[in-house]
Amino acid sequence: MYSGNYIQGTIFPAQTFDPVMDAQMLGGALQGIDCNKDVLIDVLTQRCNAQRLMIAEAYRNMYGRDLITDLKETLSHHFKEAMVGLMYPPASFDAHELWHAMKGAGTEENCLIDILASRSNEEIFQTKEAYLMQYDSDLLQDIYSETSGHFRDTLMNLAQGTRQEGYADPAMAAQDAMVLWEACQQKSGEHKTMLQTILCNRSYQQLWMVFQEFQNISGQDIVDAITECYDGYFQELLIAIVLCMRDKASYFAYRLYNAIHELGFHNKTVIRILIARSEIDLMNIRQRYKERYGKSLLHDIKHFASGHYESALLAITAGDAEDY
Structure with missing residues (x-):
């Protein structure tokens, strides 16, 4: 059935929030000889996206540098991808993922599918705007040049963002x-x-x-x-x-399970879905995951990821309800 159930993410606005203090903490964590990754995780995964953008502005005012650039230069591997991904507004993050899915060596078709099949007209419109602004490129033109056949036609149709809304005959x-x-x-x-x-x-x-x-x-x-x-x-x-x-939550539960178990922990897919759904329906995705596969999503992340990368993914996924 078309699901109108209560949907819930795992990341919420921090109740007591001071972007200047958070920016100072991040600056201290990034400037030291040894980067304090625990501080990065504590701050960036416990603030909603709007708050993280305010922290980035305070960081720029305080240090005269871009927080995303500093994260990229200081961190490495998948931990870097997760921390940097958290700093993009939702539409910019989708644009970032679509760009890299098409501009890398070979097209990552499943990324295109995940994003374009699941977003609303308004989300697609905002993503196209962000894509143009960030990459000075037209999303539809890039889809046309990087894909082919009826797969391309369907992606192009979805990327128009012209689905009827609320109409039934x-x-x-x-x-x-x-x-x-x-x-x-x-x-x-x-x-x-x-x-x-x-x-x-x-x-x-x-x-x-x-x-x-x-x-x-x-x-x-x-x-x-x-x-x-x-x-x-x-x-x-x-x-x-x-x-x-x-039921989008069931779809993303299926995609996460596939990325973790069938593809040997496909990091890009796991990071993309966890970040993109963290303030929308990640708690619902966790519930569907456990119902369908018998193990919790948190359990599977712990089993396949490690170190600070594991800690970051768990912090994004757990919210205030840990269920291992």
């Missing part, structure tokens, strides 16, 4: 369900285009009805039908759209 739902069913039977280019158009542009409320109608017509769940009929990243993207419509 039972008669159209029945029609759309027939189109989806035909698309799974025929698999022609034209049918693939119609399929992705429906999945990318109908409101979540509308898609909920469409998938019910599809089940009635075909006797099959839409995810099973897509899995049978299509393959590759096009299939993965279509399924991600459906799963995010149904």
